[in-house]
Amino acid sequence: MRQLLQVHARLITDPPPPTVDTNLVAVKLISASAARANPRYAALVFSLLPAPNLFAWNSLLRTLALHHLWPLALRYFNLLLAARRPLPDEFTFTSVLKACAGLAAVPDGEMSHALVLKRGLDANLFVRNSLVDMYFKFGCPAVARRLFDGMPVRDVVSWNTLISGYSSCGDITAAREVFDRMPERSMVSWSAMIAGHARSGDVATARELFDQMPERNVVCWNAMIAGCAQNEKFLDSIELFRKMLQSGCALPNDVTLVSVLSACAHLGALDLGMWIDGFIKRRSMELSLFLGNALSDMYAKCGCIGEARRVFERMKERDVISWSIIICGSAMHGHAEEAISGFHEMLQRGIKPNDITFMGILSACTHAGLVDDGLKYFNRMSYEFGIDPKVEHYGCVVDLLSRAGRLDEAENLINSMQVPPNVIVWGALLGGCRIYGDICRGERVVHHILELDPGHSGSYVYLAHVYSSIGRLEDAARCRLRMREKQVAKMPGCSWIEVDSTVHEFFMGDRSHPQSEKIYSMIGALSLRMKLAGYVPDTTVVSQSIDEEEKEDALSMHSEKLAVAFGLISTKEGATIRVVKNLRVCNDCHEAMKFISKIVAREIVLRDRSRFHHFSEGKCSCKDYW
DNA sequence: GTAGGGTTAG
Secondary structure, three states: OOOHHHHHHHHHHHHHOOOOOHHOOOOHHHHHHHHHHOOOHHHHHHHOOOOOOOHHHHHHHHHHHHOOOHHHHHHHHHHHHHHHHHHHOOHHHHHHHHHHHHHHOOHHHHHHHHHHHHHHHHHHHHHHHHHHHHHHHOOOHHHHHHHOOOOOOOHHHHHHHHHHHHHHHOOOHHHHHHHOOOOOOOOHHHHHHHHHHOOOOOOHHHHHHHHHHOOOOOOHHHHOOOOOHHHOHHHHHHHHHHHHHHHOOOOOOOHHHHHHHHHHHHHHHHHHHHEEEEEEEHOOOOHHHHHHHHHHHHHHHOOHHHHHHHHHHHHHHHHHHHHHHHHHHHOOOOHHHOOOOOHHHHHHHOOOHHHHHHHHHHHHHHHHOHHHHHHHHHHHHOOOOOOOOHHHHHHHHHHHHHHOOOHHHHHHHHHHHOOOOOHHHHHHHHHHHHOOOOOHHHHHHHHHHHHHHHOOHHHHHHHHHHHHOOOHHHHHHHHHHHHHOOOEEEEEEEEEEEEOOOOEEEEEEOOOOOHHHHHHHHHHHHHHHHHHHHOOOOOOOOOOOOOOOHHHHHHHHHHHHHHHHHHHHHHHOOOOOEOOOOOOOOOHHHHHHHHHHHHHHHHEEEEOOOOOEEEEEEEEEEOOOO
């Protein structure tokens, strides 16, 4: 870079004599800046040229297209057309078509296509391949296919374009057909096919292909690791990452680390996440936007919001996602003030919030009980920022109002929604009815929910509970019967805990862990000490059909309790226990964690579906409001 | 020169 700047300075202070080909120098500078990932410098060098030739134009356009600065590339292309000379050639069009494809700029793309035909450049294989790709990216597979079928010659890239084109249009069958009958395959064909299967949700088939591959480069590994992470197979994703390191034939790059960090974030795998942080530092990898965001999010989701902020501060470039990570992360930790101040700082820096940023702000207000603030931001969202609230935002605000007991307002909001309410929205109101004992409204809400989702277990449990508490035992029994008839399936509760960089997974009532016996005896010992300390199991969440003692047992099998018990037997005394759960923590577990933290004198950090709970000395950071 | 892999929320 220093050399580049020196040459640049010399160009300005000491203009070369006319015998020197300035265009040639510029082309060299531009391609050097492409290699150093500095496309804006390329544009600067270009702007110094008195009479750019076609080589200069082409290297600029290529650099911009390569670095995804597509709008800028199209702007320069239009300048080129306006200047009328030099005339664009096949090199020019490959870059321009790529920019059109990236932006889904259909009018520009069709105009360029027409120019290509007019100048007879479609005889060129590269141009033809780019055109096929562009029409796939425009969402027109039929047009793309017609162009492909009309090609006089095709190479492996043409076939690969079809595979990735069909799979990005969601037509995985067509993509696989192409893969199966193409004349020769490259590593790109395999990667594209693996990614395609993974995108369609079929990780098993993707894995089958991956295992069959004759050889693999970093992109193949990335496709498979990302494919697992995107389909919530986080443990598999981490396992593959380990295999990749062991195999030693492909070195992880920033794309690999982004996927693995995302898996760490989901599982709460702090040790591995920190190891990756060290890896980045050891190799002095640049903390790019993607990598910085993924690292910051990993720390936020693993309970280290302070470290997440430090990573955020270290990043050279930040976008909406970076800010949203900090805002949502603060919200998860119950730090509403930080979330709100982060939001205002972001606005000051001219970054436009998106719908996810508002999810963070609204949930921060919900977790802190800041009802009026939440309503204020909810209104600003559409009036000031032009973002239409999605059903998730309504869910958040209904939750906010319901918890505060403003049930009328919550119900009115649902009835005035622009989008049809879903089970989550009604469920939030149902939660309020439960807390404030509004039986009449609760019954009404349950009917709405069952209309949308006849198998909604929470509603049957709620109704059965309400009926039995007011003595309508027959109705309660009928509810439970209907629940059994519909074979209401709950999402299984699952918790993860990382010990010595290995993530252990526990399901509700799980006995599959090798140390299962020790874990259960730990739970037995704990519940005895908890009872002595005054803990009373809360059994209202469990089905009424089993007797009291069984109910207590069933409660003790919740996955978070298993994970915490395992943490207690396998970590050093006094060490913090960190557990992540896929669902919301139930009342009883929340109460139990408070007691356990006191009895064993340990800090327990539990992340549930919506936020963090830091248990210490018998108290929780959420102040029992979640 | 053209084709393959990536971060937030739900």
